[in-house]
Amino acid sequence: MKMEILERDENSLRLRIGGTNAAFMNALRRIILSEVPSMAVDDVVIIENSSTIQDEFLAHRIGLMPLKTDLDTYNLPENCICKSEFGCNLCRASLILDVEAEDHTITVYSGEFKSENPATIPVSGKIPIVKLAPEQKVRLEAYARLGKGEDHARWQPVSMCAYKFRPIVKVDSKHCDLCGACVEICPKNVLLKAGNKVEIKNSDNCTLCQDCMDICKKTPKAVEVVWDENSFIFSLESTGALSPERILSEALNILDGKLKDFLEQFAGKENEK
């Protein structure tokens, strides 16, 4: 397997992967979307809410706020040693919101939350939660837990995770009459007219739409878009809960766990026979 990092920053990662297959990439994608755990608020105790927004609406907004996740400290509630419905320090973090608009209208942002664990805070302090008119008040306690995307989207650690086959764009300069139509139509500006030649700028950006092939009047086509079924462009964008590298390595751990679990169970059942 060959791999190259095309782009990487704090919250996103783009890889070019060669020598694998779609089934494997899809398993990773599905695990990232629905099984890699992250922290989110799933219980809100509202002590006072005199804002114009109803309690359940407010709770919903708080639930969708991505939280920085410390996977090494927290346990999934179902795996926690406390076995309690309410949770303990190892499977629950509490955040407090206590705001009041005194004499003018204010917007309450996620940054107003005070967390009992300074590592479990909203990924951004600039998420608007609620607007308060003068003398309105919100006081509440929110409990964050680890969870999985398969239970609710608020526990998805990514805002996007997708893959595509690696595009291969070819221009046959012998056939090309330099009409420029393909350069014009390409939505990703993969093709570039340079002098008396059509050049390929960045074939990895191609979406495989094949519009360039459709518009080319030549027979056979002077431009051709094909893809390599064993190479992929894999991109993922974290919500900020976990680093993109951690998300990918957690997904690999989960897949490994499934395979190991299966082999063990299968060996057990086989011996029963």
Next chain:
Amino acid sequence: MNVKILNRKENELKIEIENEGHTFCNVVQKALLKDKKVDLAGYSIPHPLTANPVIYLRTKNKSKPETVLRKAVAKVQKDTKSFRAAFDNALKVYKDQATL
């Protein structure tokens, strides 16, 4: 995950996996299909609300289906291992380039 053997014949195997889905079954099915000893391999999810897919496997030339299935799963395990190695290497190369 809980594995149940539904049917076992000389060159046929049908198993049910509780609490799984396409994630696990699809990789295993594709790995099985690459094996020349496999005559037929497939899976189905009988009901979308119960996550209990059934994997069916038929082998050629009296090969033991259990061995073939175990080999296919081991193949996917090898894939995760090489993916991890390739990713660690790619990260290292990327970091080296960034510091240059």
